Amino acid sequence: MEGSETAVPGPRLAAEGLACRRGERLLLRKLSFALDTGEALHLTGANGTGKTTLIRTLAGLARPYAGEVEAVGGIGLVDERPALDPDLPLGRALGFWERVDGVADAGSIHARLGLERLLDVPVRYLSTGQRKRAALAALMGRRVPIWLLDEPLSGLDAGAIATVTQLVGEHLAHGGIALVASHQTLAVPGLRSLAIEDYAPREEPA
Ligand SMILES: Nc1ncnc2c1ncn2[C@@H]1O[C@H](COP(=O)(O)OP(=O)(O)OP(=O)(O)O)[C@@H](O)[C@H]1O
Numbered sequence: 001m002e003g004s005e006t007a008v009p010g011p012r013l014a015a016e017g018l019a020c021r022r023g024e025r026l027l028l029r030k031l032s033f034a035l036d037t038g039e040a041l042h043l044t045g046a047n048g049t050g051k052t053t054l055i056r057t058l059a060g061l062a063r064p065y066a067g068e069v070e071a072v073g074g075i076g077l078v079d080e081r082p083a084l085d086p087d088l089p090l091g092r093a094l095g096f097w098e099r100v101d102g103v104a105d106a107g108s109i110h111a112r113l114g115l116e117r118l119l120d121v122p123v124r125y126l127s128t129g130q131r132k133r134a135a136l137a138a139l140m141g142r143r144v145p146i147w148l149l150d151e152p153l154s155g156l157d158a159g160a161i162a163t164v165t166q167l168v169g170e171h172l173a174h175g176g177i178a179l180v181a182s183h184q185t186l187a188v189p190g191l192r193s194l195a196i197e198d199y200a201p202r203e204e205p206a
Contacts, residue, residue: 091119
């Protein structure tokens with residue numbers, strides 16, 4: 001019957017009136033934004049202002065102190081703690097997730113991130129940048145539409161920065177969403193910016 005098909009909603013990540021606390025401290029409040037398919041946000045802010053806390057809240061790993069998060073579509077998080085077994089060679093550590101995620105093109109993902117020569121190296125021996133590239137390979141294998149990237153460029157050399165920039169651009173071109181916390185600029189077309197300091201709680205006048 002014409003018109004009976006249900007349209008599949010595109011991915012979406014939105015926050016409405018969000019407040020986040022860490023321990024007893026209120027870090028940010030009244031934060032709202034919305035990202036729809038193909039859109040990306042660059043989250044900026046000095047050390048300790050709450051970028052990681054916000055990302056963990058958006059990922060559902062921390063509860064908002066106030067406000068709401070709306071996520072339509074699967075979320076993939078890359079932060080400084082890649083979920084790769086440190087004792088396994090990289091190939092086997094990634095292989096675990098590749099089996100879970102049913103990845104058919106693992107070889108091309110490894111090649112894209114320059115990991116082929118590292119597959120026999122135990123994860124704990126990898127450098128910071130190599131570990132970050134491995135985490136991004138695991139993210140690509142998940143094929144989730146919403147990417148939450150906490151400092152994805154830290155520890156990366158110029159070539160790897162260019163690769164990650166390109167991967168984010170392609171993810172957006174394919175209808176994905178990206179929220180990127182970074183002290184470095186990311187040369188992705190159409191990237192919007194959100195300065196977390198703008199949402200810091202104001203000091204009450206004495
Ligand atoms: N368990 C905790 N209890 C209380 N405060 C905490 C706790 N963990 C972290 N904090 C504080 O919360 C604040 C926000 O930390 P968060 O990691 O979100 O900042 P960030 O903006 O990501 O920093 P960076 O740029 O250094 O990565 C920091 O000031 C930190 O010291």
